[in-house]
Amino acid sequence: MTWMERLRRSARPYAVPLIAATVLLTIVDGVANRSMSNLVPVTTCLYALLVMETYWWPAFGSFGVVAIAVTAALTPRIILPMPVWSLWFVYGMLAYRRKHAALAVTLLLGVAGTAGGVMLGRYPLWNMASIVSLDGSFCLAALAGYALVERGRIEEAKRVAAENARMKRDLELGSRIHDSVTQGLTVIALTAEREAASADAAASDGSDKAWDLVARTARATLGQLREVIDILGGRQADAVSDQSVIPVPVEASVESPGMKDYPAAVRALAHSGDDRLHALGFGGQTVVEVDRSGVGADMGAADAGAVGSADAWREVLDLLGQLYTNIAGHADPHGGDYALRVTVAEERVTIVQSNGVAVDSDENAPGAVPHAGRGLALHRRRVAALGGTLHTSLEDGVWVLSATVPLASARRRGDVQGRE
Structure with a gap:
């Protein structure tokens, strides 16, 4: 872990550079006035040590700095420089930390000490006007601390307002999606069920199975859509953060929502994805492997699935669902079989996909599936956010995709590296 990461994770990262600068300036001031x-x-x-103490005990450190400064100002036959840098810092820090009582007491002590020192002739080059300016600068330091607090509150209020606006937008989008898409999916599911019921089960063309596939896919997609709408509405926040609940695409989510055995969820998705592609006339197979050498000889598939963050497994399942959709929409059923291999290891999931692509395919042709081309771009960003990679290539009419999704979150990997 780098020192910048340690600074960001500290309890008060803003205080560390300020304390370091104050200590440095105090030492420079002491070196310049060492002849006094x-x-x-x-x-x-002592001033440097007390300034550093303010990180943990702001009131104690501030009282110490002011007490030593006042004592030095009032003690006869001792002439010491006024620690203006340390005093500016402690007054500003007390104001920023909202230590009102400590700030009032230390300001009164500071004013009394400087005024008393001038009245006793401790500083022959100073007069009351100089003391007013000095004590006024201490008050300005305290006001600066209060101003920073108010600025932080204003920024926090803006952030909350922006978050509320985003949530409102998500609710509006969820409502529009629900009203438009669910109606169409419901019509598709009901129509397919009616056609499947009226079709001859013994027909050689398999039309009943095709209609049944359409109905099941529409129902599963409708269920997923409603889960997403619930998430946008904030009604499943706990489920999203719970590692044991993962929305699995299509039939896998219908058969076993919230599976803890994540590799089993991948297998269920692969089975349903292959079935849909086979029904559409595609040849090929998905192979799911659990790397026992990576997860330990005595660790089964369920134990392997228990490793990793929910976000990582959610991305694995969502990416696989997107790949089946891409094969159905862009692959050439007559250009050879598709191949999809998923390898589950202890720290990562690797996905490799290949299929032929129709070179002369036209998106505007009758019956073509419309697409915006944003699916893989969004998944590439999600995988990169998890610390993984996603690469694609197209050569000689063959599309190849390889993706690696780390199962441990970026923060957890950073903690492990820091301990090492």
Whole structure:
């Protein structure tokens, strides 16, 4: 783990650079004024240590800095420089941390100390106007701390407003999708069921099976759509974050929603995907392998599936569903069999797909399936966000896709690397 990552993960990342800068300036000021007294190096080190203490105990560190400064200002026969950098910092920090009582007490002590030092003749080059300017700068440092707090609150309010606007937009989009798509899917499912019931089961053309496939696919897709609408509406937030609940595409989600055995969910999806493609006239097969050498000799498929984040497994299943859709829409059923291999290892899932592509296919031709070309682009972004890769190529009419999806989240991998 790099030092920048450690800084971002610290409890108060904003305080670390400010403390470092204040300590550095305090030391530079002490070195520049070391000729004033032999105690300058000692007080400079004390100021630096107390400033660093404010990260954990802001009130204690601030009281220490002000107390030493006031004592030095009022003690006879000792002339020490005023630690203006440390005082500016502690006043601003107390205001930012909303330590109102500590800020009031330290400001009063600071004003009393500087004014008393001038009145006692401790600083012959200073006058009351200089003290007003100095104490006024301390008050400005406190006001700057309060201003930063208010700015943070304003930014947080803007963020919440933007989040609410996004949720409202998602609800509106979900409602529009529900009204338009579910009506069409319902009509398709009911029509297919009626046609399957009226078809001759013994017919050699297999029309009853084809209509049954259409009906089952429409019902499963309708169920998935409603799950997505529920997620947009915020009614399944817990299910989305729960690793044991993963929406599996098409028939796999109908047979076993929320399966913990993720490789079994992949196999169920592969089986239903192959069935649909075979019904459409495509030849080929999906092979799902669990790499026992990667997950351990005594670990079964279910145990292998228990490893990894829900987001990673969701992307694996969604990507497979997209690949079956792409094969149905873009592959050439007469250009050879498609091939799809899924390898599940302990830390990653590897997907390799190949199929022939109709070179002279026309999207505008009658009966062509319309597509926007955004499916794989979106999945490439999702895979990259998980730390994986997705590559595609098209040569001599053969489409090849290879994807690697890490099962451990990026944060978990970073923690492991940091411990190593």
